[in-house]
Amino acid sequence: MEHVEAVVIGGGQSGLAAAHALVGAGLKPVVLETSDRPAGSWPRYYDSLTLFSPARFSALPGMPFGGDPDRYPHRDEVVAYLTAYASRLQADIRTGRRVIAVRADGAGFTVELEDGGRLSARAVIAASGSFGRPHRPGLPGLEAFAGQVLHAADYRGPAPFAGQRVVVVGAGNSAVQIAAELARDSRASLATRAPVKFARQHLLGRDLHFWLTSTGLDSAPLGRLLKTPPAPPVLDDGRYRAALTTGTPDRRPMFTRLDDDRVTWADGTTERLDALILATGYRPHLPYLAGLEGALDPAGHPRHRAGSSPAHPGLEFVGLEWQRSLSSNTLRGVGRDAARAARRLAAHLARS
Template sequence: MEHVDVAVIGGGQAGLAAAHALARQGRTPVVLEASDRAAGSWPHYYDSLTLFSPARFSALPGMPFGGDPGRYPHRDEVVAYLTAYAARLQADIRTRRRVTAVRADGSGFTVELEDGGQLAARAMVAASGSFGCPHRPALQGVESFTGRVLHAADYRDPGLFAGQRVVVDGAGNSAVQIASELARESPATLATRAPVKFARQYVLGKDLHFWLTRTGLDAAPFGRLLKTPPAPPVLDDGRHRAALTAGTPDRRPMFTGLAGDRVTWADGTTERLDALILATGYRPHPPYLAGLDGALDPAGHPRHRDGASPVHPGLAFVGLEGQRSLSSNTLRGVGRDAARAVSRLAAHLARS
């Protein structure tokens, strides 16, 4: 069995930030990425996705985002950035290495891979994100619905729904963005459980993230105070609010049921529906830790305090939503959490 110092599970933004922090501690981590490149979930997002924060606030530690710092990078620019970042790292990045299980042993952890291989690691960083676990809420009658049901994780292009009647379930940034672009091709509705909450993209001529950074709110350690991270508002320069006001898409209270090819709305009316898109977020669920006693809570979510496992001192988490701050699972904030988690791991390794 191969023995390594630190294994990082996941080669997306969180895993790369952790690898960078480990390299600064003088260690050479082994990064295990399930896909064919170190770019995390970004290659799989919908085609029109852009960052909600400007490039100047969206870089990982040690490498600024190139180009106009005031622009909002497109999905493919983020993929290219992460690929270039990985190439510069002093880390052993191994792609097509899916981790299936982790076991504790006397000196650390045994990491089992899908291809049958194993690694013995003195310490480990779980940084695999939540994209692999889309949240699908329970919906009355969805099992009998004959139309198409897909999560935003599987949505790509509004042209695939041209002329179809589509409902988007959700009230966040992605839900509003997807529904707005669908409405240019099809009759689309945004179904929400509460009114959409908007935040102004620009305040006093500056992007909101300028003020979040200047005031320190973006990095404030709210995570330990919040049992459930608050749903972020929709950042808008005015276009999405105007689109909803104009009814393109229209916004309706959440429907009450589905049956056959029809949807029933809260007012009792029904209509034919071709497709339902669930823009309902993701849930952290690293299934490879299921057999590691105490690593996950009964719901399968990571147990941690500021990213540190309370049971296994050699285990750290990076990239969880609300892990420490409002920006913990973003490009602009994950580096801070990674540095903090890795410093604790380094102290553990020094002691052991």
């Protein structure tokens, strides 16, 4: 068995930020990434995805996002940025390494890999994100629906749906962005349980993220105060609100049933439907902690206090939604939580 100081599970934005922070704290982390490159889930997002935060507010600690700081980077720019960031880290990053289990082992942990390998680590940071666990709500008739059903995690672009009748379920940024894109060449609707909430992208000539940062709201430790974190509004420069206003796509109250290849709307009307896209979010993807007693709750969500496991000293989480603040699971904010996790682990290892 290989013995290491700290293992970081996940080589995306959270894992890379965690590795950077651990190195800064004087530790030698090993980063284990399932895919073939240290960019996490970003290469698998839909083709047209564009950040809602400018480049100047979308960087990890220690390396600015290059180019025009006021532009909104596309998916491939983020992938290139993360790849370059990883190449500069003084950390042992191993791709193609899927972790299947973490087990308590004396004063540390045993990390088991799918290929049969094992590592003994004194500390572990779970930073595997949520892309691997897309949320599929229990919609009436969904399992028997004869049309195509896919989650936003599997959506790449509008071309396969040209000329079709498509419904996108969801009221967040991705749902609105995908529905508006589909509406150019498809008959697309956005189905939501409540009207879409918009937030202005610019206020007084500045991007919203400038105000969130300058007021301190972006990093305020609100996570522990919120029993049910609020759903974020759709950030909009005016185009998405205009698209819904003109019906491209149209927004409708949630349908009441799917039956064969038909959808029944709240007003009782029915129509044939070709495809349903679920832009319904994600849940933390931590299957490798299932056998670590007390690490997860019955629903598979991590038990933690601002990122620290109460049941297992030496186990930290990084990149959880509202882990500590509004920006905890974002490029701009994950570094703050990673730094705190690294400080706690360094202190823990010094004591043990």
